Amino acid sequence: MSARFDERAREVLPDDARVEWHDTAVFDLRRRRDLAVAEVPDWEALRGQAAAIKAHVLDHLDTLLVQFEEAARAAGARVHWAADAKSANQIVSELLAARDVHKVVKSKSMLTEECGLNDALEGRGIEVVDTDLGERIVQLANEPPSHLIVPAIHWSRHEVGELFHRTMGTPAGESDPERLTRLARADLRKHFLEADAAITGANFAVAETGSLVVVTNEGNADLGMSLPGLHIACMGIEKLVPSMSDLPVFLRLLARSATGQPVSVYTSMVTGPRADAELHIVLVDNGRTELLASDAHKRALGCIRCGACLNTCPVYRRAGGHAYDQPIPGPIGAVLAPGVRAKQGGAELAHASSLCGSCTAVCPVGINLHDQLLTWRGEVRTAGPGERIATRMAAWAMGSARRFDLAGRAARSVWGLLGRRFRGNPAEPWLSSRELPAHPGERFRDQWRERRGSADE
Amino acid sequence: MRDVALFVPCYVDQLSPQVAWDTVDVLERAGCRVHYEADQTCCGQPFLNTGARREAKRLAARHCERFAKHETVVSPSGSCVATVRNRFAELGIDPQGPDAQCRTRTYELAEFLVDELRVETLGARFPHRVAVLQSCHGLRDLGLAPGSEQGPDAPETRDAVSLLLDKVEGLERVTPDRADDCCGFGGTFAVKYPEVSARMGKSRLAGFSGAEFVVGTDVSCLLHLEGLRARAGKGPRPIHLAQVLAGRAPA
Numbered sequence: 001m002s003a004r005f006d007e008r009a010r011e012v013l014p015d016d017a018r019v020e021w022h023d024t025a026v027f028d029l030r031r032r033r034d035l036a037v038a039e040v041p042d043w044e045a046l047r048g049q050a051a052a053i054k055a056h057v058l059d060h061l062d063t064l065l066v067q068f069e070e071a072a073r074a075a076g077a078r079v080h081w082a083a084d085a086k087s088a089n090q091i092v093s094e095l096l097a098a099r100d101v102h103k104v105v106k107s108k109s110m111l112t113e114e115c116g117l118n119d120a121l122e123g124r125g126i127e128v129v130d131t132d133l134g135e136r137i138v139q140l141a142n143e144p145p146s147h148l149i150v151p152a153i154h155w156s157r158h159e160v161g162e163l164f165h166r167t168m169g170t171p172a173g174e175s176d177p178e179r180l181t182r183l184a185r186a187d188l189r190k191h192f193l194e195a196d197a198a199i200t201g202a203n204f205a206v207a208e209t210g211s212l213v214v215v216t217n218e219g220n221a222d223l224g225m226s227l228p229g230l231h232i233a234c235m236g237i238e239k240l241v242p243s244m245s246d247l248p249v250f251l252r253l254l255a256r257s258a259t260g261q262p263v264s265v266y267t268s269m270v271t272g273p274r275a276d277a278e279l280h281i282v283l284v285d286n287g288r289t290e291l292l293a294s295d296a297h298k299r300a301l302g303c304i305r306c307g308a309c310l311n312t313c314p315v316y317r318r319a320g321g322h323a324y325d326q327p328i329p330g331p332i333g334a335v336l337a338p339g340v341r342a343k344q345g346g347a348e349l350a351h352a353s354s355l356c357g358s359c360t361a362v363c364p365v366g367i368n369l370h371d372q373l374l375t376w377r378g379e380v381r382t383a384g385p386g387e388r389i390a391t392r393m394a395a396w397a398m399g400s401a402r403r404f405d406l407a408g409r410a411a412r413s414v415w416g417l418l419g420r421r422f423r424g425n426p427a428e429p430w431l432s433s434r435e436l437p438a439h440p441g442e443r444f445r446d447q448w449r450e451r452r453g454s455a456d457e
Numbered sequence: 458m459r460d461v462a463l464f465v466p467c468y469v470d471q472l473s474p475q476v477a478w479d480t481v482d483v484l485e486r487a488g489c490r491v492h493y494e495a496d497q498t499c500c501g502q503p504f505l506n507t508g509a510r511r512e513a514k515r516l517a518a519r520h521c522e523r524f525a526k527h528e529t530v531v532s533p534s535g536s537c538v539a540t541v542r543n544r545f546a547e548l549g550i551d552p553q554g555p556d557a558q559c560r561t562r563t564y565e566l567a568e569f570l571v572d573e574l575r576v577e578t579l580g581a582r583f584p585h586r587v588a589v590l591q592s593c594h595g596l597r598d599l600g601l602a603p604g605s606e607q608g609p610d611a612p613e614t615r616d617a618v619s620l621l622l623d624k625v626e627g628l629e630r631v632t633p634d635r636a637d638d639c640c641g642f643g644g645t646f647a648v649k650y651p652e653v654s655a656r657m658g659k660s661r662l663a664g665f666s667g668a669e670f671v672v673g674t675d676v677s678c679l680l681h682l683e684g685l686r687a688r689a690g691k692g693p694r695p696i697h698l699a700q701v702l703a704g705r706a707p708a
Contacts, residue, residue, distance in 0.1 A: 027635070358638075375547075378509075381508055433651060437473075440472065444474035
């Protein structure tokens with residue numbers, strides 16, 4: 001099979017110091033999460049509650065969506081349905097075009113990343129300014145985010161300083177995070193005032209009241225929703241919670257799991273448009289109903305996008321988010337990729353995991369992430385013909401003790417050769433960074449026969 | 458005297474027979490009578506791991522047949538035991554059928570000693586500084602220890618491997634940095650993504666500074682780390698728990 005993930009990871013792996021600080025920065029979020037979790041006496045119970053609410057939502061999504069639509073309309077919002085990314089982009093484009101919008105401020109939305117909305121709008125001559133600081137950094141650098149909640153975690157402050165100098169004309173050599181933030185804020189303020197519309201995502205949507213809940217640390221979504229006369233919120237159809245009383249469960253879990261904060265800085269609820277303004281809600285499917293129909297993968301739709309599974313993932317921390325080449329990296333990205341199919345090549349990602357299970361252990365809504373990765377491996381075969389033949393031969397050999405013995409002898413006879421590095425050596429992937437263990441010469445079964453007589457049963 | 462059938466993982470049979478002998482030694486010291494089914498091959502884990510479910514199912518069924526007549530099966534491999542206990546059901550091996558016995562009564566060595574035999578001490582001596590490598594499948598799939606994800610103040614539950622090591626004479630246990638970060642082996646992962654795997658292993662080895670030996674419950678993780686250590690020419694030596702409990706001096 002083509003291990004594309006490894007090829008992409010190779011772009012960062014040779015830079016040992018970089019891998020080291022990326023790993024440290026990301027794992028620091030995990031440590032903060034651990035400390036925050038320890039402050040909540042009933043963490044496991046809270047996780048269980050969240051999982052139960054999400055399971056209920058996914059089981060009743062059809063009726064809850066209709067309930068949400070009615071409540072949102074009653075509150076004055078317009079609701080649109082998009083079957084896929086293309087349709088979502090078209091709805092947004094047309095809304096903007098009909099109102100002669102040339103500039104949009106956007107706050108972070110993984111769904112619009114998934115749909116490729118920025119490119120679609122820019123293709124129609126509409127300028128999109130991402131207003132989340134991390135998202136702004138990757139936008140200026142013309143690259144995708146590498147983390148769910150810290151999109152530019154792979155950028156050092158010196159690199160950000162250079163980028164800002166190049167793209168915004170900030171003073172050369174500036175690398176102080178606070179001053180850089182102020183510079184970016186001053187620049188963004190201008191865009192906020194010029195924009196004719198705001199696009200946001202939604203962390204949750206309340207079926208009972210038709211409300212949207214947007215959680216940020218920077219307040220950029222709030223500013224966007226408060227200034228221009230048009231607000232378009234794009235969200236996946238799975239984002240619902242039944243009622244307001246369900247929200248606290250998730251708000252307690254979300255910020256703690258993400259960054260170790262007890263609560264995010266801004267939690268804003270929007271029910272209907274402001275006076276003299278329009279609110280449009282775009283509900284997007286894009287593969288979600290297919291996942292909903294899969295017993296094995298349905299639970300993945302409960303994800304609240306906290307990023308905890310990325311922060312704990314030993315593979316993500318070393319390979320970096322771009323190695324995944326999907327809108328969402330890390331374990332949850334790999335679980336969603338083959339179902340959502342936002343981008344080609346997602347099926348391979350199920351293999352790019354050591355299945356250590358730490359993702360499952362941290363997930364605040366109890367998604368069995370590593371189990372689902374294993375299931376995908378069986379459901380979507382990515383093996384090439386060579387691997388398939390080798391697998392079948394190996395299974396055939398293991399099907400009888402005699403054949404296993406012969407295969408073992410064959411391996412032993414060439415073991416010394418396998419340990420040497422030469423082109424075409426099948427052991428090369430192992431040898432590229434590791435020595436082959438010395439062969440003990442005799443297998444346990446033969447030794448048992450010699451020392452303890454024939455098998456005693 | 459408890460009768461125990463030894464489940465020797467295929468790669469242990471071929472590459473680390475001494476670990477299987479150390480396991481026999483430990484089990485006999487603990488008062489067990491050890492049986493060995495010479496016809497055993499592989500539980501199917503590598504096939505399941507790579508998505509070859511049909512092949513995995515065939516081998517899982519074969520494995521169960523071979524051990525069906527035994528009350529208790531013990532293996533020096535957390536990941537193989539986790540496969541038998543947690544994954545056979547999803548391969549369609551009927552939990553109520555004749556294969557069930559094998560699934561429900563297969564134990565990893567450390568958990569068998571601590572939970573089933575409740576051994577106090579095995580009288581081993583190992584005068585070295587060692588750190589525990591919590592292999593992921595043993596840790597999170599079998600629950601050999603509380604995972605660090607439960608937070609620093611998680612209620613003190615057992616850690617089977619450390620409990621056993623703390624009773625070994627002369628042994629000094631060193632707490633590694635990031636107690637249970639994955640070593641990067643991950644079965645076929647180590648071969649499909651060798652560079653990421655190696656980078657993970659390198660970090661893991663660095664986290665064991667101060668230890669002379671890294672003691673684990675999975676030979677596969679240990680072979681991966683030993684391969685990295687040998688290539689680097691430095692670092693603590695990975696060895697199996699059974700070797701320490703058997704009091705066998707390092708070569």
